[in-house]
Amino acid sequence: MKAPDFDYLRPSSLDVALAMLIEHDGEAMPLAGGQSLMPMMNFRVAAPEALIDLADLTELRGITVDTDTVRIGAMTRYAELMSDPTVQAHIPLIGMALPHIAHDAVRNRGTIGGSLALADPAAEMPALMLALDASIEVAGPDGTRMIKADDFFLGMFETALDDELITAIHVPVATPAQRFGFHELTQRHGDYALAGVAIAKTDDSYCAAFFGVADRATRVPELEAALTRQDNIKTVLTHLDQIDFTDDLKANHTTRQRLAGVALTRALKGMTQ
Amino acid sequence: MSRSIDIKLRVNGEDVGATVPARLNLVDFLREELCLTGSHVGCEHGVCGACTLTVDGDTVRGCLMLATQANGKEVTTIEGLADSGQSTALQAAFTKRNALQCGFCTPGMLASALGYVNAGGAADRDAIRQHISGNYCRCTGYQSIVDAICDVIKETRT
Ligand SMILES: Cc1cc2nc3c(=O)[nH]c(=O)nc-3n(C[C@H](O)[C@H](O)[C@H](O)COP(=O)(O)OP(=O)(O)OC[C@H]3O[C@@H](n4cnc5c(N)ncnc54)[C@H](O)[C@@H]3O)c2cc1C
Ligand code: FES
Numbered sequence: 001m002k003a004p005d006f007d008y009l010r011p012s013s014l015d016v017a018l019a020m021l022i023e024h025d026g027e028a029m030p031l032a033g034g035q036s037l038m039p040m041m042n043f044r045v046a047a048p049e050a051l052i053d054l055a056d057l058t059e060l061r062g063i064t065v066d067t068d069t070v071r072i073g074a075m076t077r078y079a080e081l082m083s084d085p086t087v088q089a090h091i092p093l094i095g096m097a098l099p100h101i102a103h104d105a106v107r108n109r110g111t112i113g114g115s116l117a118l119a120d121p122a123a124e125m126p127a128l129m130l131a132l133d134a135s136i137e138v139a140g141p142d143g144t145r146m147i148k149a150d151d152f153f154l155g156m157f158e159t160a161l162d163d164e165l166i167t168a169i170h171v172p173v174a175t176p177a178q179r180f181g182f183h184e185l186t187q188r189h190g191d192y193a194l195a196g197v198a199i200a201k202t203d204d205s206y207c208a209a210f211f212g213v214a215d216r217a218t219r220v221p222e223l224e225a226a227l228t229r230q231d232n233i234k235t236v237l238t239h240l241d242q243i244d245f246t247d248d249l250k251a252n253h254t255t256r257q258r259l260a261g262v263a264l265t266r267a268l269k270g271m272t273q
Numbered sequence: 274m275s276r277s278i279d280i281k282l283r284v285n286g287e288d289v290g291a292t293v294p295a296r297l298n299l300v301d302f303l304r305e306e307l308c309l310t311g312s313h314v315g316c317e318h319g320v321c322g323a324c325t326l327t328v329d330g331d332t333v334r335g336c337l338m339l340a341t342q343a344n345g346k347e348v349t350t351i352e353g354l355a356d357s358g359q360s361t362a363l364q365a366a367f368t369k370r371n372a373l374q375c376g377f378c379t380p381g382m383l384a385s386a387l388g389y390v391n392a393g394g395a396a397d398r399d400a401i402r403q404h405i406s407g408n409y410c411r412c413t414g415y416q417s418i419v420d421a422i423c424d425v426i427k428e429t430r431t
């Protein structure tokens with residue numbers, strides 16, 4: 001199908017874009033890469049009165065490092081993340097996950113900010129942000145605030161955004177004490193994951209964020225504690241019971257729980273050295 | 274506020290200007306306004322790859338981009354890739370290997386394959402399969418497409 005009609009707005013600055021969001025009072029949607037929004041509009045699941053194209057907002061671009069944090073502009077495309085030397089050097093987990101996100105043609109348009117704002121439960125980026133203890137920089141009519149990834153994802157396609165735009169993502173620079181793991185199971189390469197996990201290990205302590213398994217990217221504190229204690233993997237996997245696994249046409253909750261266990265086991269085996 | 278927008282872009286090396294409805298996507302603009310019917314329309318939600326074309330040198334889904342987002346950009350469709358000779362070797366290899374039957378997927382497949390070859394991709398069947406996993410072919414079973422892409426890489430790198 002084709003998208004229903006809408007007004008196309010192309011603000012030249014962040015302030016103008018924010019004013020447009022307020023003026024349209026919930027009836028306008030920001031447009032980033034369009035790789036989720038366009039399908040949603042073509043399916044007529046989304047029918048905004050207006051689209052606010054973020055393409056000209058220089059405030060939302062660029063990748064910079066300051067001592068211990070990398071700041072990634074929200075409009076950074078997956079393809080740019082893949083080829084960026086700063087990201088490669090300082091956030092190895094992103095490089096491990098990116099080849100699994102969709103296909104070339106989608107990665108050439110889709111943005112990190114768009115993926116986080118969408119909060120698809122099966123998307124890789126939200127889980128990565130949890131595992132990396134990232135913060136999300138957002139701007140609204142009252143100024144700018146930082147939201148910890150742990151507080152950002154509130155449910156299926158639901159975030160802490162409140163008439164706000166994501167401006168950037170702040171990710172701590174990887175330290176020599178850190179190791180990373182990533183694995184996902186899909187029906188075909190580039191599909192959304194049936195179950196997947198992103199792991200960051202700092203000294204002996206683990207942070208593991210699952211995706212594709214529940215209504216949002218999910219950490220299980222008991223499971224992370226068991227990993228940190230170096231419990232036997234069977235014991236670790238029993239803590240998956242804490243997740244309210246999704247049932248859908250592709251996999252029921254029992255299958256998903258098994259797949260989450262497989263993804264975790266493989267991710268642990270494949271941890272960076 | 275505008276539901277119809279003036280755009281200027283380059284398509285296959287020629288300057289084009291038009292007034293388009295905001296909701297018109299790029300592939301429909303190319304097919305219906307410019308009669309460039311080489312890019313096909315399958316799913317209209319980004320999964321089949323039939324509409325894959327090139328914008329400023331990057332492969333994109335023509336169904337997931339608005340015509341107005343192509344304002345100021347350089348668009349190359351399969352017609353442009355063929356006329357300029359960029360896809361000649363791939364087209365010959367597709368013919369030789371029987372890598373098309375109905376041909377519906379072929380323009381998108383060629384655009385994706387060209388992206389792989391131009392990026393220096395290896396003649397590695399798994400890597401090629403991964404790369405074209407975003408392009409559906411309902412006829413060939415993919416083997417012959419992978420063969421054709423391998424052939425071109427081997428020919429051009431030896
Ligand atoms: C065939 C196909 C396969 C895919 N496979 C995967 C996959 O395996 N894994 C995966 O994670 N994704 C996948 N995707 C989705 C893709 O990653 C999207 O690009 C991404 O989810 C959204 O980014 P975008 O820039 O395209 O955002 P858009 O589609 O433009 O926007 C998405 C949502 O976020 C809002 N938004 C965008 N930017 C901002 C901002 N800065 N501030 C506030 N709100 C904003 C929009 O209003 C919209 O609601 C796939 C898509 C396709 C078409
Ligand atoms: S028509 Fe664009 S991907 Fe299917």
Ligand code: FES
Pocket residue numbers: 372373374375376377378379409410411412413
């Ligand atoms: S040749 Fe028919 S779909 Fe590929």
